[in-house]
Amino acid sequence: MSVEAATLxxxxxxxxxxxxxSELALQLAEQFNGEAINADSMQFYRGMDIGTAKLPPQDRRGIPHHLMDFLGVREDTxxxxxxxxxxxxxxxxxSRGRLPILVGGSGLYVRAAVDILEFPGTDQHVRAALESExxxxxxxxxxxxxxxxxPISALRINDGKRVVRALEVHALTGRPFSSFMPERQYLTPTVQIGLNGDRAELHQRLAARVHIMVEDGLLAEVQSLIPQGLREGRTAHKALGYxxxxxxxDGTSTLETATEETIVATRQFARRQLTWFRADPRVKWLDWAQPDLGSAAAALVNATWMSQAQGNTDT
Structure with missing residues (x-):
């Protein structure tokens, strides 16, 4: 397709x-000469491969993947x-004439990448005091x-880390954290393609995936990360499964119990992800089971691409 890089x-x-x-991202990258950008916050960590369902390098079909494996388990971002x-x-x-494809389910990270958003600063002393509290x-x-x-943020937030962050922002700025999440406005022409499908099938998929992770050595992976500081890191040890x-x-749970707890936690996480992305009316939803999924997603990309190209022509 012959278009200027500015229209991508x-x-x-x-x-x-x-x-x-991940699979759809590969298909679109192959079709449109694209590269993937990871937006799964737990795939930032080196060595956290099995438990985060990180696509192995040999399965990436030669497609470059950005923003993976840049943090140690003691680190945070x-x-x-x-x-x-x-x-x-x-x-x-x-700049290289290739299509950027953001892929991941960490909702706030996705929005930070695609939308015009302002992020207030941080103060380690205020943060530490709130974390201690x-x-x-x-x-x-x-x-x-x-x-x-x-009250707006209080209704939206459901984990301790984000409660601390919202209180920190208010302490530093005097403004509610929700005021930093304005109306949804893309920074640049963007198409968000959402994948969804039958809920029972999703539950089966997630259970099967956790069992495969266990068979592939999740326990050994967790064990190998302890000397690297898994327990000491503020975020990494809280990842699903880990x-x-x-x-x-530690001897306080069994393999069977941990497996079932991970399945339940993963289902709950998937439900929260759906709630987040469904709140964005700009997401174009496709059924992951539809036989023409690849071509349907490609049509959405083409429509956005051509609209942007036409807009540039008109100006």
């Missing part, structure tokens, strides 16, 4: 874990830092405090 849209493939996002890295990757891919009084107490200063299998290593 950003493609974002979103949806719940286990819906086939921020959504604002990811935003800068993702936008740099998009610009680099476009979270440990001592628990999430419900902090959530109740958040509801007093930012926290459950750390308890097996």
């Amino acid at each position: 849209p950003l493609v974002a493939i979103v949806g719940p874990t286990g819906s086939g996002k 921020t959504v604002a830092a990811f935003q800068r890295m993702a936008r740099d990757a998009v610009a680099d891919i476009r 979270l440990e001592s009084v628990g999430q419900p107490a902090l959530l109740a405090r958040l509801a007093e200063v930012d 926290q459950q299998f750390l308890r097996v290593i």
